[in-house]
Amino acid sequence: MTKICCIGAGYVGGPTMAMIAKKCPDVQVTVVDINAKRIAAWQSDTLPIYEPGLDEVVKEARGRNLFFSTDVDQGIRDADIVFVSVNTPTKTFGEGAGCASDLQYWELCARRIKEVSTTDKIIVEKSTLPVRTAEAMDRVLHSGQKSVHFEVLSNPEFLAEGTAVADLENPDRVLIGGHETPSGQKALKTLVDIYATWIPRDRILTANVWSAELSKLTANAFLAQRVSSINAISALCEATEADVAEISRAIGTDSRIGSKFLKASIGFGGSCFKKDILNLVYLCESYGLQAPADYWRQVVLMNEYQELRFVKTMLRNMFNTIAGKRVAVFGFAFKADTGDTRESPAIRVCRALADDHAKVVVTDPKAIENAKIEMPDLLDRIEFEKDPYKAAAGAHAIALLTEWKEYKTLDYQRIFDSMAKPAFIFDGRNMLDHKALFEIGFEVYSIGKGLRTHLK
Numbered sequence: 541m542t543k544i545c546c547i548g549a550g551y552v553g554g555p556t557m558a559m560i561a562k563k564c565p566d567v568q569v570t571v572v573d574i575n576a577k578r579i580a581a582w583q584s585d586t587l588p589i590y591e592p593g594l595d596e597v598v599k600e601a602r603g604r605n606l607f608f609s610t611d612v613d614q615g616i617r618d619a620d621i622v623f624v625s626v627n628t629p630t631k632t633f634g635e636g637a638g639c640a641s642d643l644q645y646w647e648l649c650a651r652r653i654k655e656v657s658t659t660d661k662i663i664v665e666k667s668t669l670p671v672r673t674a675e676a677m678d679r680v681l682h683s684g685q686k687s688v689h690f691e692v693l694s695n696p697e698f699l700a701e702g703t704a705v706a707d708l709e710n711p712d713r714v715l716i717g718g719h720e721t722p723s724g725q726k727a728l729k730t731l732v733d734i735y736a737t738w739i740p741r742d743r744i745l746t747a748n749v750w751s752a753e754l755s756k757l758t759a760n761a762f763l764a765q766r767v768s769s770i771n772a773i774s775a776l777c778e779a780t781e782a783d784v785a786e787i788s789r790a791i792g793t794d795s796r797i798g799s800k801f802l803k804a805s806i807g808f809g810g811s812c813f814k815k816d817i818l819n820l821v822y823l824c825e826s827y828g829l830q831a832p833a834d835y836w837r838q839v840v841l842m843n844e845y846q847e848l849r850f851v852k853t854m855l856r857n858m859f860n861t862i863a864g865k866r867v868a869v870f871g872f873a874f875k876a877d878t879g880d881t882r883e884s885p886a887i888r889v890c891r892a893l894a895d896d897h898a899k900v901v902v903t904d905p906k907a908i909e910n911a912k913i914e915m916p917d918l919l920d921r922i923e924f925e926k927d928p929y930k931a932a933a934g935a936h937a938i939a940l941l942t943e944w945k946e947y948k949t950l951d952y953q954r955i956f957d958s959m960a961k962p963a964f965i966f967d968g969r970n971m972l973d974h975k976a977l978f979e980i981g982f983e984v985y986s987i988g989k990g991l992r993t994h995l996k
Contacts, residue, residue, distance in 0.1 A: 545619035549573035553625035559708040561606035572615035593705035625666040639822035691727035696756035702877030717752025766801040768842035774804040774988030784988025806968035809874030863897035871942020873907035903931035937964035
């Protein structure tokens, strides 16, 4: 029986290993992590992350061929294949601070793998890493006198939070990079054969290691670029009375452009886009490519501009003061169907509102506890309320920041009746029925369309 160990039980490692275990019952999969609380959660009925469908996948394989453990060393020793899925955040110190990936956890893993391994292993980079990281991993793993051989592959993840289970079950592609040596190609085939258990072979792409590493950063940069591009146009639409939704539809029907990621919004969030783009910026600068670095940096700057523009729009339309006014923030997760709040636009919005002395109340169906973690310094100034009706009661404005489907079906007449007047809705996701809200009596702002107002 092939034995797989995954170091890291987070958003990538947990769901990916659960799907491999479900689809490959003849493969033993063990997920290890030093965080005992997280491992205990994976072994319970309350998983540490929320993803639609994940509970069912985990329950089908757990205890059969899917295991969770804090014994990292034993997991490594037993494995034929070791996936490394640890956090690689943006550095906050030293050279490359603010852009480069912090690889200290990755290197600690590599050194631990080398230290405890007694048999040859395939090492799979699952974390998002800078191009040429596999070369550094090779050097760490093969340093010293140990006779054990390690073959390093790159297998970047392309999961979208909220649809991770569907993405794993039926992916657009799986990308695996290996060295162009006999042992590298043999290792590559081993991993290809595992994925080919349920994924059509023509969707499993193989490449050299460096191409695989760089493809992940490039994919996220291109997706984020589309979001920033349409958001830049949304500001122009509001200035010219054009409609950004009509523009998105018009250009999206062009087969050369396509319709995905062209919905204007408050901006992108999540653990990947900003981090990966800044990593790309740092790589470009490291190779003396300043013009490409500046180009990609602008994608992040445009996203930050859109978030702050949203707050300034709220302030301007609410008579240039929000001090003492109750503002209900509908949604704190960076997107619907996840509890993940990393780099959520709601963080910047809530902080800006609090800085202007608004009385902020946050509601979200899945992310309230994570929202508290994101803003520990504001817990005495921001209220948290699970019930959106209670959050909106007495509010002067609602700022909708996450596209949870339940926000479409709320009783907005009831909400309007409970709010201070004039009652504002600022739709940061352009997902509500703005005409109906206006007819109820709301002052309605939508991105790329401007404000529908009863006030003259």
